[in-house]
Amino acid sequence: MIEALFAAVLGGLLLLGLHRKVIARVQQRPGPPVWQEVLHTLKFSFKSTWVPETASPGLFVGIVLVAIGIWTAALAVVLAGGSILIIFGVYMLHKIVEHGFGLSSGSPYGKFGAVRSVISAASEIPLFVSVAAIAVFTGSLAISDIVAYQAVNGPLLIIAPPAAFAMYLVILSKMPFSPFAIVEGKELVSGYKTEHFGVWRAGLEVANAIKTSVLLGLFLLLFLGPLSPFAFVVAIVILLVSLSFVCAVTPMLAPFDSVTIQALVTVVMLGYLVLLGVIP
Amino acid sequence: MMAGKVTGLQQGAGRIFVVSALFLIAGTFLWAIQVLPVIWYWAEVIILFPPCCLSLGLWWMARGRRGDVPFVGY
Numbered sequence: 001m002i003e004a005l006f007a008a009v010l011g012g013l014l015l016l017g018l019h020r021k022v023i024a025r026v027q028q029r030p031g032p033p034v035w036q037e038v039l040h041t042l043k044f045s046f047k048s049t050w051v052p053e054t055a056s057p058g059l060f061v062g063i064v065l066v067a068i069g070i071w072t073a074a075l076a077v078v079l080a081g082g083s084i085l086i087i088f089g090v091y092m093l094h095k096i097v098e099h100g101f102g103l104s105s106g107s108p109y110g111k112f113g114a115v116r117s118v119i120s121a122a123s124e125i126p127l128f129v130s131v132a133a134i135a136v137f138t139g140s141l142a143i144s145d146i147v148a149y150q151a152v153n154g155p156l157l158i159i160a161p162p163a164a165f166a167m168y169l170v171i172l173s174k175m176p177f178s179p180f181a182i183v184e185g186k187e188l189v190s191g192y193k194t195e196h197f198g199v200w201r202a203g204l205e206v207a208n209a210i211k212t213s214v215l216l217g218l219f220l221l222l223f224l225g226p227l228s229p230f231a232f233v234v235a236i237v238i239l240l241v242s243l244s245f246v247c248a249v250t251p252m253l254a255p256f257d258s259v260t261i262q263a264l265v266t267v268v269m270l271g272y273l274v275l276l277g278v279i280p
Numbered sequence: 281m282m283a284g285k286v287t288g289l290q291q292g293a294g295r296i297f298v299v300s301a302l303f304l305i306a307g308t309f310l311w312a313i314q315v316l317p318v319i320w321y322w323a324e325v326i327i328l329f330p331p332c333c334l335s336l337g338l339w340w341m342a343r344g345r346r347g348d349v350p351f352v353g354y
Contacts, residue, residue: 001308001311001318001321001322001325002304002308002325005325005329044337045336045337045340045341046337046340046341047341048341049337049338049341061334064330064334065330065331065334066330067330068329068330068333068334069326069327069329069330072325072326072329072330073322073326076322076325076326080318080322198337198341199334199337199338199341200334202333202334202337203330203333203334203337206333
């Protein structure tokens with residue numbers, strides 16, 4: 001189990017490095033090496049670290065622990081084949097964590113990042129209607145049951161493509177440099193993580209690595225079903241490269257536009273559920 | 281270990297790292313020999329992995345330095 005956690009951290013960091021590399025190559029830049037995020041995390045781990053004078057020390061440090069803890073818990077749920085509702089509960093907790101990061105710092109940039117996190121949460125929650133579509137077809141919310149269903153009936157990506165698209169958008173909104181990454185807009189310096197540096201940033205990088213592994217892995221389990229380890233790695237790289245292409249060719253949206261587009265997708269998903277007969 | 285004076289913060293972080301790492305290793309061993317149920321093992325990992333991570337970094341490079349005021353714009 002602990003080896004799965006280390007694999008998730010290392011794999012997540014490499015995937016984030018590949019994400020930056022693909023974006024750079026699409027934009028005709030050389031870009032950083034794929035292992036750059038691993039080096040970043042190590043570099044931050046060895047940096048001089050303290051707590052800003054204006055910060056709330058308990059929350060400033062504690063929120064980093066919470067960030068790592070919740071995504072470790074999400075990884076445990078995925079490995080155990082537990083309920084996707086818990087994963088999406090963790091996903092929402094991550095919003096509160098982003099909010100905590102920004103508010104604890106005492107920096108106006110961090111606070112603006114925190115506020116944007118809440119704004120984006122308002123539009124992301126309804127995207128979880130994709131979960132309802134999965135439940136309609138599989139009759140279960142347990143990851144193990146959903147994977148077993150696909151082993152018999154084929155991938156949900158083909159059976160319920162709108163649900164896959166909605167979850168793809170949710171994952172896209174969590175990727176760095178994505179059109180929906182309004183919490184990390186450059187006009188806010190680094191958004192909610194502006195004042196978290198040194199070891200605190202290294203901890204945040206670890207949490208982000210686990211988050212990336214969990215979300216991408218979960219998408220494959222929910223929409224492609226059972227895969228061999230080799231096929232799983234190939235599929236996760238293809239999924240990531242597709243996300244990177246979107247990030248590379250799309251500018252970051254203004255907060256209003258970001259929320260509007262996600263709200264529109266939510267409306268489309270609700271229409272899809274009506275068609276499926278979930279909502280009378 | 282780095283050269284130079286070891287601060288109190290580093291010593292505290294070092295102790296947290298050693299204790300959490302020992303508990304994680306013990307938990308992994310007990311789970312492997314099927315003494316510790318998997319749910320308790322994961323609970324242990326979820327609680328101890330974050331402080332283990334951070335305390336390792338703090339032990340490595342933490343300074344007993346005063347915080348400064350964040351940049352608030354021009």
